[in-house]
Amino acid sequence: MNKETLKQAIADNQIEIPNYKIIKRHFDFEEFGNYVFVGIRRAGKSFLLYQRIQQLLAQGMKWDEMLYINFEDERLSSISAKDLNLLLEVHWEMYGKKPILFLDEIQNIAGWEKFARRLADSKHRVYITGSNAKMLSGDIQTTLGGRYIAIDVYPYDFEEFLEANDFGFSTNALISTQEKAAFLRQFNNYFYFGGFPEGAILSSKRDYLTSVYQKIFLGDIAMRHSVENTFALKILFKKLAECVKQPVSFNRLANIISSTGAKISTNTVINYIDYAKDAWLITPIQNIASKIVDKESNPKYYFIDNGLLNLFLLDGNTSLLENLVAINLLRKYGRNDAVFFYNKGVEVDFFVPEAQLALQVCYNLADEETRKREVNALLQLSKRLEIKKMQIITKDEESVITQNDKTIEILPIWKWLLKS
Numbered sequence: 177m178n179k180e181t182l183k184q185a186i187a188d189n190q191i192e193i194p195n196y197k198i199i200k201r202h203f204d205f206e207e208f209g210n211y212v213f214v215g216i217r218r219a220g221k222s223f224l225l226y227q228r229i230q231q232l233l234a235q236g237m238k239w240d241e242m243l244y245i246n247f248e249d250e251r252l253s254s255i256s257a258k259d260l261n262l263l264l265e266v267h268w269e270m271y272g273k274k275p276i277l278f279l280d281e282i283q284n285i286a287g288w289e290k291f292a293r294r295l296a297d298s299k300h301r302v303y304i305t306g307s308n309a310k311m312l313s314g315d316i317q318t319t320l321g322g323r324y325i326a327i328d329v330y331p332y333d334f335e336e337f338l339e340a341n342d343f344g345f346s347t348n349a350l351i352s353t354q355e356k357a358a359f360l361r362q363f364n365n366y367f368y369f370g371g372f373p374e375g376a377i378l379s380s381k382r383d384y385l386t387s388v389y390q391k392i393f394l395g396d397i398a399m400r401h402s403v404e405n406t407f408a409l410k411i412l413f414k415k416l417a418e419c420v421k422q423p424v425s426f427n428r429l430a431n432i433i434s435s436t437g438a439k440i441s442t443n444t445v446i447n448y449i450d451y452a453k454d455a456w457l458i459t460p461i462q463n464i465a466s467k468i469v470d471k472e473s474n475p476k477y478y479f480i481d482n483g484l485l486n487l488f489l490l491d492g493n494t495s496l497l498e499n500l501v502a503i504n505l506l507r508k509y510g511r512n513d514a515v516f517f518y519n520k521g522v523e524v525d526f527f528v529p530e531a532q533l534a535l536q537v538c539y540n541l542a543d544e545e546t547r548k549r550e551v552n553a554l555l556q557l558s559k560r561l562e563i564k565k566m567q568i569i570t571k572d573e574e575s576v577i578t579q580n581d582k583t584i585e586i587l588p589i590w591k592w593l594l595k596s
Contacts, residue, residue, distance in 0.1 A: 177259040185245060186243060199336055199340045213306075214307070214327070214328060216331070220332070225305060257290070280305050281305060296323035331370055332371030392455050411433045412429060412433055415433070416429075417479065421494065462516055465520035479499055482500050509528055515527075518561075533564070538569075569587055
């Protein structure tokens with residue numbers, strides 16, 4: 177790797193990064209923490225690095241104390257793990273100082289983990305991004321030795337989406353009919369097209385989402401894992417989208433796909449789902465009432481962003497509503513063993529043990545039988561588990577139900593998102 181090329185890339189970034197418009201994400205950096213940011217492609221991981229760099233520049237730090245490099249820069253296509261130390265050499269030649277390192281899309285460099293650990297061992301402060309969840313597998317966590325804080329990065333939450341569109345709104349403020357209509361237009365955009373940062377401000381949102389999905393499907397899944405049966409892979413994701421809201425087993429998915437003429441084994445379905453989880457396209461939620469085998473083999477699957485899910489659906493409002501609630505819960509409480517559903521004699525859409533929170537999701541409660549079913553499920557669950565808070569999330573309705581000395585809050589999805 178040529179040092180002069182590295183110097184040119186570093187200098188170009190120093191000019192460009194201060195000029196980026198940043199929508200401040202809801203994350204506070206610890207001053208002396210080392211971070212690894214992971215998440216789906218185009219979720220805004222690089223902009224978290226820009227956000228931190230701009231914060232440090234505003235605090236008076238200079239570029240002679242920071243080094244940012246993007247490993248997707250085509251000028252660095254020949255760089256390998258053995259060349260990574262050149263970054264430190266080049267910065268020392270340029271400035272004679274030990275830098276904070278910002279390493280963007282480092283998963284493109286095979287063997288990067290040992291370099292990252294050495295940086296931490298030598299007391300460098302380091303910020304790393306990567307698009308593949310395998311960066312945080314058990315093997316790599318062992319290699320990093322617990323020296324980095326792992327942060328999951330999602331597309332925008334609703335508040336960030338509003339800020340990106342320069343739309344201010346308070347749930348407590350009295351607003352006119354016209355203002356509320358404008359607000360609901362913003363919400364509908366978020367509901368149907370999701371929160372990818374670049375897509376949030378585009379008018380042709382569906383075209384953008386199709387492009388993102390194709391890059392995930394072809395680049396992060398099919399090509400990365402040498403999947404030859406891309407037709408079966410495509411049918412699998414379509415079926416997973418149609419099954420949002422209900423558990424689905426590996427065997428059932430294999431049978432459905434095979435019935436289309438794309439013969440596929442259960443083991444292959446398991447592998448394909450693992451690839452999709454690694455790429456952050458989907459995420460599972462398990463039944464907390466099941467035995468461990470059923471937990472693993474019969475979960476619900478949700479898409480990491482409503483915009484991607486909506487690419488597969490026709491008239492999918494109920495699925496989009498539940499998907500949005502699921503992702504918001506996972507964003508808040510974590511992806512691993514933090515959010516569950518309950519299905520054993522009574523069905524409840526979501527249960528969060530940490531918050532002792534039980535939630536039902538229902539598009540509308542106008543039908544009295546539907547209302548009774550949703551309320552009774554929560555009341556029944558409260559007799560089985562320790563629950564402090566019960567909610568029903570709807571598209572538009574808001575009220576409070578008190579029954580059997582229990583309180584159930586009914587909230588429209590947009591208000592629940594902002595309160596969360």
